[in-house]
Amino acid sequence: MKNRKTSTVKRVFAFAIAAALVLGSMVPAFADASDTYVSLGADLTAEQRATVLQYFGLTEADLSEIEVSVITNTDEHHYLDDYLPASVIGTKALSCVRVDKTDNRGIRVTTHNISYCTEGMYQNALTTAGIENADVTVAAPFSISGTAGLVGAMQAYQGVTGKKINEENADAAIQELVTTGELGETLGNENAENVIAIVKQKVAESKGASDEEILQMIDEGCAEIGVTLTDAEKQQVLALMKKISKLDLDTDKLIEQAGNIYDRLKDLGVDVSDLDKDSLLSGLAKIFNGIINFFKGLFS
Numbered sequence: 001m002k003n004r005k006t007s008t009v010k011r012v013f014a015f016a017i018a019a020a021l022v023l024g025s026m027v028p029a030f031a032d033a034s035d036t037y038v039s040l041g042a043d044l045t046a047e048q049r050a051t052v053l054q055y056f057g058l059t060e061a062d063l064s065e066i067e068v069s070v071i072t073n074t075d076e077h078h079y080l081d082d083y084l085p086a087s088v089i090g091t092k093a094l095s096c097v098r099v100d101k102t103d104n105r106g107i108r109v110t111t112h113n114i115s116y117c118t119e120g121m122y123q124n125a126l127t128t129a130g131i132e133n134a135d136v137t138v139a140a141p142f143s144i145s146g147t148a149g150l151v152g153a154m155q156a157y158q159g160v161t162g163k164k165i166n167e168e169n170a171d172a173a174i175q176e177l178v179t180t181g182e183l184g185e186t187l188g189n190e191n192a193e194n195v196i197a198i199v200k201q202k203v204a205e206s207k208g209a210s211d212e213e214i215l216q217m218i219d220e221g222c223a224e225i226g227v228t229l230t231d232a233e234k235q236q237v238l239a240l241m242k243k244i245s246k247l248d249l250d251t252d253k254l255i256e257q258a259g260n261i262y263d264r265l266k267d268l269g270v271d272v273s274d275l276d277k278d279s280l281l282s283g284l285a286k287i288f289n290g291i292i293n294f295f296k297g298l299f300s
Contacts, residue, residue, distance in 0.1 A: 035101040037160035038063065039152035041140075042072045043092035048141035055112040055139040056098040067159050071095070075155075076148040079170065083178040084147060094144055097152035100135040101160045106257045107131060112139040114146035120193040120261055121180045125150055127257045128200070128244060129165050129173035131157045150177050172243045176200075179240045187227050190264075194225045196237070197254075197261050198270055203241045204249040214241050224270045 038056065040049065053059060058066075073093040080089050102108075107126050109119040122138060129150075134157060138149035150173060154165050176196060183192035199221040203214060218237050222229055229237065255262045255272060262272045 035160065037067045037069075037099050037156045039069050039071050039097045039099075039156040039159070041093040041096050041152075042070045043094060044096070044141065048094070051141045052096045052139050056096075056137060058098070069155060069159055071148070071152045071155055076151055079151045079174050080147060080178075082171075083175055088145070089148065093148065094140050095146060095149040095152050096139050097149055097156045098137040098139075099153060099156035099160050102133045102135055105133055105135075106259045107133070108135050110135075110137045111146065111149075112137070113143050114138055114140060114149060115143045116145035116181055117147060117149060117177060118184070118189045118193065120189070120258075121177055121184070122150060122153065123258045123261060124180060124193055124197055124200070125173040125177040126153060126157075127254050128169060128176050128247070128249070129154055129157075130163075130169045131165070132253065132257055134160075147177060147181070150174060166247075168243075169247055172240070172247060175240050175243060179236055182236070183229075183233060186233070187229075191225060191227050193261060194265055194268070194270075195221050195227060195229075196240075197258065198224060198265055198272065199237060199241060200244055200249075201251050201254055201262075201272060203245050204247075204251045204254060207245070209245055211238060211242070214238055214245070217241070225268065 038058070040052070044052065053063075071093050073089075073091055076089055076093055076095075077086070107123050109122045109126070111117070111119055111122070117138075122136065126134075126136065131154070136153050136156075138146060138153065140146065140149075154170055154173070157163075158165055180192045180196050183195065187195065195218075199214075199218050202217040202221060203209060206213065206217070209217070215234060215238060218229065218234055218241070265272050
């Protein structure tokens with residue numbers, strides 16, 4: 001009888017541990033110092049720096065415990081000159097980024113004082129850059145466009161993970177951010193994000209597509225979203241997608257990392273992938289139901 005009770009207790013603890021592990025994997029954990037990296041604009045004043053750190057939830061003392069780098073206006077021009085006038089990029093580096101490495105939670109973006117680039121634009125572009133599983137906060141001391149924030153985000157991600165971002169991916173990500181922002185001025189930001197996401201998925205699935213095929217994908221994507229592009233806008237998207245088509249992008253990764261954008265597309269009735277998050281949740285539900293039924297059986 002004693003052995004039977006001991007065996008039962010062991011099974012209870014085993015199921016409890018299993019449940020705790022599953023639950024733990026679903027609850028975001030606060031990143032420790034080794035999982036956090038901050039990129040600060042080189043031209044911040046002391047007061048502006050303090051403002052940004054407040055948005056990051058950090059103090060100067062905290063910075064001594066984490067990796068910190070400085071992004072210069074020269075860095076910004078290196079990445080942005082091909083896509084934006086020098087007058088737009090400006091002469092001072094003020095965009096700041098905090099990146100927290102996470103486990104299997106995709107890319108989540110929060111912005112403060114960023115007037116032009118939306119969270120969805122950053123999220124879309126970061127997936128193109130090859131960034132995975134990171135909480136990204138882009139902030140400035142006062143309202144700015146935020147186009148240079150992507151440069152800081154890529155720099156910070158490389159710092160926190162030690163993974164170098166390919167120049168081709170970084171360049172495509174910058175072009176994507178700028179293109180989406182410009183489309184947003186006529187389509188609205190959400191529609192622009194949706195169009196770029198769905199066309200990017202189509203292009204990533206069709207390796208080596210011709211210009212005509214990509215233009216067809218653009219038309220299909222616009223039809224699914226319910227928007228219309230001018231010929232000039234189509235050529236702008238085509239130029240971006242030709243560059244993206246040469247990258248080794250995994251469509252499942254795109255959907256996994258920019259989950260909220262693709263969930264929004266699903267809500268619009270757009271078929272974005274065979275990846276079925278509901279199946280995953282259903283599987284977890286079965287696990288929990290099994291645990292519950294086990295305990296019911298023990299004590300009934």
